[in-house]
Amino acid sequence: MVCFSSQTTPLSASRLSLLLVVLALTFIFPLIFRGNIVDKDGHSIPPGPPLRYAFLRRYPERALRAWSRTYGPLFSVWMGNQLFVVISDARVAKDLLVSNGAIFSSRRQYFMKNQTILRGRAITATAYNDTWRQHRRIAMQLLTPKAIQGYASVLDYEAHILIRSMYYETGMGKYPINPAHFVGRYALNNMLTVSFGTRTDSTADPLTESALALATEFMDLTGPLSNMVDFIEPLQWIPTSMRSRGRRLHDGIVDVYGAMIMRVKARMDAGEDVPDCLVKTLLLTQEQEKLDWEDLCMLSAVFTLGGVHSTSGVISWFLALISSHPEVQARAHAELDSVVGRDAWPGVDDEQRLPYIRAIIKEVGRAHSPFWLATPHFSTEDFVYNGMYIPKNTGLILNCYEIHHNEEKYPDSFSFNPERFLGDTLTCSESSKLPNAMDRDHWAFGAGRRICPGIHVAERELWLAISRLLWAYDIHSLPDEPISLEEYEGESGRTPLPYRITLTPRHDRVQALLEAEEEVTLMKL
Numbered sequence: 344m345v346c347f348s349s350q351t352t353p354l355s356a357s358r359l360s361l362l363l364v365v366l367a368l369t370f371i372f373p374l375i376f377r378g379n380i381v382d383k384d385g386h387s388i389p390p391g392p393p394l395r396y397a398f399l400r401r402y403p404e405r406a407l408r409a410w411s412r413t414y415g416p417l418f419s420v421w422m423g424n425q426l427f428v429v430i431s432d433a434r435v436a437k438d439l440l441v442s443n444g445a446i447f448s449s450r451r452q453y454f455m456k457n458q459t460i461l462r463g464r465a466i467t468a469t470a471y472n473d474t475w476r477q478h479r480r481i482a483m484q485l486l487t488p489k490a491i492q493g494y495a496s497v498l499d500y501e502a503h504i505l506i507r508s509m510y511y512e513t514g515m516g517k518y519p520i521n522p523a524h525f526v527g528r529y530a531l532n533n534m535l536t537v538s539f540g541t542r543t544d545s546t547a548d549p550l551t552e553s554a555l556a557l558a559t560e561f562m563d564l565t566g567p568l569s570n571m572v573d574f575i576e577p578l579q580w581i582p583t584s585m586r587s588r589g590r591r592l593h594d595g596i597v598d599v600y601g602a603m604i605m606r607v608k609a610r611m612d613a614g615e616d617v618p619d620c621l622v623k624t625l626l627l628t629q630e631q632e633k634l635d636w637e638d639l640c641m642l643s644a645v646f647t648l649g650g651v652h653s654t655s656g657v658i659s660w661f662l663a664l665i666s667s668h669p670e671v672q673a674r675a676h677a678e679l680d681s682v683v684g685r686d687a688w689p690g691v692d693d694e695q696r697l698p699y700i701r702a703i704i705k706e707v708g709r710a711h712s713p714f715w716l717a718t719p720h721f722s723t724e725d726f727v728y729n730g731m732y733i734p735k736n737t738g739l740i741l742n743c744y745e746i747h748h749n750e751e752k753y754p755d756s757f758s759f760n761p762e763r764f765l766g767d768t769l770t771c772s773e774s775s776k777l778p779n780a781m782d783r784d785h786w787a788f789g790a791g792r793r794i795c796p797g798i799h800v801a802e803r804e805l806w807l808a809i810s811r812l813l814w815a816y817d818i819h820s821l822p823d824e825p826i827s828l829e830e831y832e833g834e835s836g837r838t839p840l841p842y843r844i845t846l847t848p849r850h851d852r853v854q855a856l857l858e859a860e861e862e863v864t865l866m867k868l
């Protein structure tokens with residue numbers, strides 16, 4: 344029984360320190376260690392590491408891989424007060440993100456990406472609601488296979504310019520180059536075409552230069568697990584440099600893309616025949632769709648933010664990998680010579696006839712996905728999966744790194760081996776709809792209702808660039824500059840570290856074709 348007396352005795356020093364320790368532990372413990380949550384039927388959240396984390400800055404995919412080895416294909420990790428479950432198995436990914444897409448298709452409102460930079464817009468930052476449906480529907484008008492036919496000649500032309508600019512820039516194969524600039528401009532021009540019906544000859548155009556700089560800053564600031572400010576709320580109230588960078592990026596997007604929209608509007612107002620593009624669609628339907636100015640700016644930016652680094656990153660990885668795998672390259676050259684020959688280069692219609700080149704592209708996407716953690720989904724209802732509780736408002740991470748290194752599906756998964764995709768005749772989009780998750784080629788484009796809407800155009804871009812680079816060149820690394828395949832840069836989008844290669848024209852027909860095609864008619868842009 345506890346007695347209270349009016350006569351208090353002073354606490355001894357040792358009791359006081361014990362009390363302080365208890366108090367400190369009561370408040371600090373829950374900040375440091377994981378919490379368990381149990382539903383009304385006693386199901387616990389999936390197991391996971393004992394600590395809470397403020398951020399996982401460098402190579403988060405490696406930490407997730409190690410944890411999945413310990414805790415299994417569905418584990419949980421606390422980032423501050425935010426619970427994430429990490430999906431490291433294709434079957435679990437399909438069960439949750441695809442079959443239960445009605446529950447697992449929202450987005451967490453990250454402080455940096457969603458609240459500060461994109462302000463809940465630009466499709467990718469929008470919660471699973473009617474606005475998201477509306478914005479995605481508008482974007483899809485430009486991204487379906489049928490819509491792509493409308494600008495197919497421009498994609499073809501850009502692939503031509505890519506091969507030709509590399510040809511002359513290397514002095515017809517004499518000098519090495521860093522390909523990043525060339526593939527960056529290729530992907531940028533394709534996205535400028537789809538978004539604004541325009542292109543650039545030089546990335547030195549101030550607006551395009553700014554658009555590229557914004558895309559790079561976006562990648563740097565939006566890693567799903569890399570920003571402490573996303574997980575420690577008090578940091579959001581004070582003026583940190585991260586917060587200022589995020590705000591500057593938001594303003595930059597509105598200014599730069601706003602100016603680009605105004606250019607299109609001026610052309611339309613002047614009665615010019617502006618080609619079909621996202622911004623034309625937005626301007627023509629702005630009233631009917633009730634889109635405000637910020638909607639317009641964010642929607643017009645999203646293809647460049649999402650579709651440049653990613654596509655150019657895959658092509659950069661292709662060039663890095665192919666230089667270090669001469670046997671793969673020799674086989675690709677042999678296939679090209681026997682199927683399309685040397686008088687013409689491969690086009691879209693040749694895709695099914697060149698299974699090895701298709702396999703190379705899929706293998707690059709598997710071995711070096713630009714987004715190892717995809718873009719986290721967010722749950723909008725409580726759910727129990729295999730006896731494990733996934734509460735409403737949980738972030739779901741598609742751990743592509745681990746899924747792409749599943750030895751059952753991809754034996755010897757750390758080696759680059761296109762042969763594993765021979766016999767796969769489906770596009771990535773078709774493959775994502777296969778009933779058996781283990782049959783899907785890879786998960787680089789995400790999953791379920793949020794799957795990358797740019798998948799068709801990205802596949803077309805990759806095909807045109809990679810098949811023609813192989814047709815035109817012998818691609819080599821420099822003897823004294825080995826290319827690192829281990830290291831990455833960028834926080835949310837992975838690209839290889841800078842490297843140089845030589846591109847030696849494979850035969851005389853390369854120059855003949857590049858010069859003959861100089862007259863390629865570019866759509867009136």
Ligand code: HEM
Nearest residue numbers: 466467646649650653654717718788789790793795797801
């Ligand atoms: C190789 C190239 C590309 C890769 C690997 C890629 C990958 C991804 C991934 C992983 C996601 C998240 C999917 C999810 O939440 O499950 C995504 C979303 C998105 N991507 Fe791509 N992407 C690529 C190219 C493009 C292109 C070319 C465009 C535009 C034309 C684009 C536009 C978008 C948009 C708007 C979203 C947000 C979708 C939403 O939240 O509903 N992407 N992409």
